[in-house]
Amino acid sequence: MKITAIETFLVAPRWLFLKVSTDEGISGWGEPVVEGRAGTVRAAVHELSELLVGQDPLRIEDHWQVLRRGGFYRGGPVLSSALAGFDHALWDIAGKVRDAPVHELLGGPVRDRVRVYSWVGGDRPAGIREAVTAQVEAGFTAVKMNVAGPLTAIASPAEADAAVARAWEAREVLGPHRDLAIDFHGRVSPAMARRLVRMLEDVQPMFVEEPVLPETQGDALRAVVEASTVPIALGERLYSRWEFKPVLDAGVAVVQPDPSHAGGISELRRIGALAEMYGASLAPHCPLGPISLAASLQVAFATPNFLIQEQSVGMHYHEGREPTYLADPSIFAFQDGYAARPLGPGLGIEVDEAAVRRADEIGHAWRSPVWRHDDGGLAEW
DSSP, rough: OOOEEEEEETTTEEEEEEEEEEEEEEEEEEOOOTTTTHHHHHHHHHHHTTTTTOTTTTOHHHHHHHHHHHSSOOOOHHHHHHHHHHHHHHHHHHHHHHHHHHHHHTTTSSSSSEEEEOOOOSSSSTTHHHHHHHHHHHTTEEEEEOOOOOOSSSSSHHHHHHHHHHHHHHHHOOOOSSSSEEOEEEEETTHHHHHHHTTTTTOOEEEEESSSSSOOHHHHHHHHTSSSSSSSEEETTTSHHOOOOOHHHTTTTTEEOOTTTSHHHHHHHHHHHHHHHHOEEOOOOOOOOOHHHHHHHHHHOOOOBBBBOOOOTTTTGGTOOOOOSSSGGGOOBTTEEEEEOOOBBBBBBOHHHHHHHHHHOOOOOOOOOOOOOOOOEEEOO
């Protein structure tokens, strides 16, 4: 079997898909994208394609090594995301060749179902209670939310109190038997993060995500971890196991590699194993499309220290423009806040290729918002 063609598809609302075709008629799908930089990743995919066309798609690890190490400059969000999409597609092909879901190729399932959580926004104070109520009524047992918009390096007491009040609004709806995860999105300074996580202790979050920017590592991150009993999560903007080690050394409780950013299924498995050595849990980041979610679930079913899976169905970033691009969207019909084990071969999904090709004719130009503080200075989004 040889790889004959590699195609990319720029599809709304903000995704990039990849198709790897072979001379035996078996194809695999991947989702290589950096939100807001899909065109840049697309160019990287096309450049790297010359390393794969004509090769055996089943040499997954060898291809992973070549795609990462075959250039003098390596890693980072763009190249690691391009690599991730190839990795998804090659595992998809391998599963289809063997008529088995990817998680069986990874050693078999270690659980019968995977717990998932849903997003409820929170950038602005309005509508939190209603949004959380809707997710509870949909059967979810955990939600994640932001608790603030732009925050200055040292926020005022009123801003800090307002952030905590938003979290309490959600907790009151959820009660004590459901979980609340809180995302800071790297919007606050280490000093302010230490203050806020202590203020949030009584809310009992499942974790606080990205309390500081990912480049804030070492002693500064450790100080945030040690400031309270709240578990700290980090990792959506880290791209390899080498970048996760100092974060784990600092004591984070939950690692959140993104299957579309951090080298794909192959690297997520390694990051999960590394986290297991530290007693940390794996909760893959996944605010993206169906291929990325399918890849996440395959890893989740085969990873002992998996905690919970993010998913973007109904996510506020996609509101009003959320196509599935699947022949059978019911594959992600969650039941009581859990995803069933995918039994189909490969990634366990069938991509609606005609819909993807139609969407690619339109494309998209999604960009991250640019936020500013009241004084006009740039704020973290």
